Amino acid sequence: KLRSSLRKLTSSNNSEALTTEALNALLSEISRALIESDVNVQLVMKLRTNIQKKVGELVANHSSSGGGGGGGSSAAANVNINRMVQRAVVDELTAMLTPSSSGDNNNDNNTSKSSTVKAYNMKRGKPNIILFVGLQGAGKTTTIAKFAHYYQRRGYKTCMVCADTFRAGAFDQLKQNATKLRIPFYGSYTEADPVVIAEEGVERFVHDGYEVIIVDTSGRHRQEEALFDEMQEISAAVQPDNTIFVMDATQGQAVYDQALAFHSAVNVGSVIVTKLDGHAKGGGAISAVAATGSPIIFLGSGERFEDLDPFNAKSFVSKLLGFGDVRGLMEEMQSIREGQNQEELMEKMSRGVFTLRDMYQQFQSVMKLGPLDRVMGMIPGMPDYLVPQRGDDESTMRLRKFLYMMDSMNNAELDGKVDLHNKNDPTVEKRIRRIAAGSGVHPAEVKMLLQAHKQFESMVSKMGKSGMMSKGGQAKQ
Ligand code: GDP
Numbered sequence: 001k002l003r004s005s006l007r008k009l010t011s012s013n014n015s016e017a018l019t020t021e022a023l024n025a026l027l028s029e030i031s032r033a034l035i036e037s038d039v040n041v042q043l044v045m046k047l048r049t050n051i052q053k054k055v056g057e058l059v060a061n062h063s064s065s066g067g068g069g070g071g072g073s074s075a076a077a078n079v080n081i082n083r084m085v086q087r088a089v090v091d092e093l094t095a096m097l098t099p100s101s102s103g104d105n106n107n108d109n110n111t112s113k114s115s116t117v118k119a120y121n122m123k124r125g126k127p128n129i130i131l132f133v134g135l136q137g138a139g140k141t142t143t144i145a146k147f148a149h150y151y152q153r154r155g156y157k158t159c160m161v162c163a164d165t166f167r168a169g170a171f172d173q174l175k176q177n178a179t180k181l182r183i184p185f186y187g188s189y190t191e192a193d194p195v196v197i198a199e200e201g202v203e204r205f206v207h208d209g210y211e212v213i214i215v216d217t218s219g220r221h222r223q224e225e226a227l228f229d230e231m232q233e234i235s236a237a238v239q240p241d242n243t244i245f246v247m248d249a250t251q252g253q254a255v256y257d258q259a260l261a262f263h264s265a266v267n268v269g270s271v272i273v274t275k276l277d278g279h280a281k282g283g284g285a286i287s288a289v290a291a292t293g294s295p296i297i298f299l300g301s302g303e304r305f306e307d308l309d310p311f312n313a314k315s316f317v318s319k320l321l322g323f324g325d326v327r328g329l330m331e332e333m334q335s336i337r338e339g340q341n342q343e344e345l346m347e348k349m350s351r352g353v354f355t356l357r358d359m360y361q362q363f364q365s366v367m368k369l370g371p372l373d374r375v376m377g378m379i380p381g382m383p384d385y386l387v388p389q390r391g392d393d394e395s396t397m398r399l400r401k402f403l404y405m406m407d408s409m410n411n412a413e414l415d416g417k418v419d420l421h422n423k424n425d426p427t428v429e430k431r432i433r434r435i436a437a438g439s440g441v442h443p444a445e446v447k448m449l450l451q452a453h454k455q456f457e458s459m460v461s462k463m464g465k466s467g468m469m470s471k472g473g474q475a476k477q
């Protein structure tokens with residue numbers, strides 16, 4: 001829905017189209033869509049006010065100057081207001097998700113709580129005690145394994161402590177993960193007091209020179225005062241360097257109050273959002289940031305140890321708005337691809353250019369990236385039939401075939417010097433047959449590839465126009 005209201009913006013690209021009424025209607029539509037994506041109602045109202053303030057003036061100036069005829073009395077007449085609204089929505093949402101910067105960006109209408117926290121920096125060569133808190137089932141224990149895996153792979157001496165004696169099997173769950181990851185753990189089947197376990201475990205690991213010491217706590221519900229007391233006692237006992245609030249993306253509008261309750265109990269320093277692989281858009285994450293004044297540091301998107309991604313505000317917002325996670329994908333690829341100039345591709349994409357060769361290189365990188373279902377989902381405009389479900393070899397095969405087909409194209413075709421989408425070009429049909437024969441597929445499959453490319457191209461062009469590919473707005477990690 002939001003996607004279509006924003007699309008309306010881009011398609012009615014004439015600056016004359018937008019009047020104050022149109023702006024209001026549009027803002028209502030965007031607000032409704034954001035609320036449906038679980039963004040807190042009050043935050044949406046704030047966002048709306050901010051945008052209205054920013055854009056309203058321009059619109060008023062513009063409509064009074066009379067529809068673009070003649071001289072255009074103000075500079076505003078030359079500004080594409082549609083694009084401005086779109087950019088303002090993205091910027092405001094990004095600012096809401098970046099608490100350490102929103103203090104400077106957002107005039108007096110600050111969206112986050114009075115005090116804001118800078119993202120905690122993991123330090124090498126000293127113990128970093130990290131306490132995980134959150135509701136039961138939010139994904140703490142699962143995320144701890146991913147988090148440990150993440151830092152272990154980066155060379156930190158990592159370990160886990162299970163201070164959850166409330167849920168039966170909690171220790172076994174942590175132990176299983178730790179064993180698979182070959183990460184030392186501490187816990188007990190007999191000791192009933194989680195404070196004692198936490199204290200002992202942390203003490204031992206500090207003594208042994210561990211750098212990342214992660215403490216798991218039991219889930220709790222707001223009503224359970226006793227459990228809240230316990231969490232505070234654990235916190236007091238282990239003196240965490242950072243307390244991470246784990247929230248489930250499917251929690252929706254209730255997040256704000258929950259996050260606030262946790263924050264006032266144990267002083268949250270970071271947020272991790274889990275279960276973004278499901279249907280949830282995760283707008284509730286903005287509530288957690290607002291309630292705690294703390295940045296989001298990671299997103300969880302599945303049950304495997306690899307399914308944890310460093311948070312990037314622009315990517316998150318563009319996904320929330322339905323554009324797909326291009327920047328995140330780009331960053332992931334950057335570390336893998338040599339030779340090809342990433343900056344150059346970004347620059348091209350920001351101009352809306354995306355050739356078959358670009359697609360070829362993207363697909364090749366994707367094949368190297370590992371868990372295909374995860375990465376493919378991040379490519380905007382990726383048709384559903386190409387995003388593999390877990391264990392779906394058919395989609396992997398299809399992708400391979402696509403690569404074979406592009407292998408059979410010549411340079412002119414790959415670089416768009418010959419337009420394979422041009423139905424009026426009599427050579428195109430012949431070219432498609434040649435490519436099909438060369439790669440051992442049916443011509444209809446080549447057409448499917450071209451259709452996928454077309455979809456990509458139009459998505460990239462839309463993003464280029466929206467400024468979604470521009471730099472900046474990244475969370476400070
Ligand atoms: P805890 O009670 O907070 O420790 O939650 P758990 O870590 O035990 O997770 C609760 C359930 O959510 C488990 O079934 C996990 O497999 C699942 N889960 C956790 N994180 C994710 C995620 O990012 N994606 C999906 N799909 N499931 C998750």
Ligand code: MG
Pocket residue numbers: 140141142164170216217218219
């Ligand atoms: Mg747990």
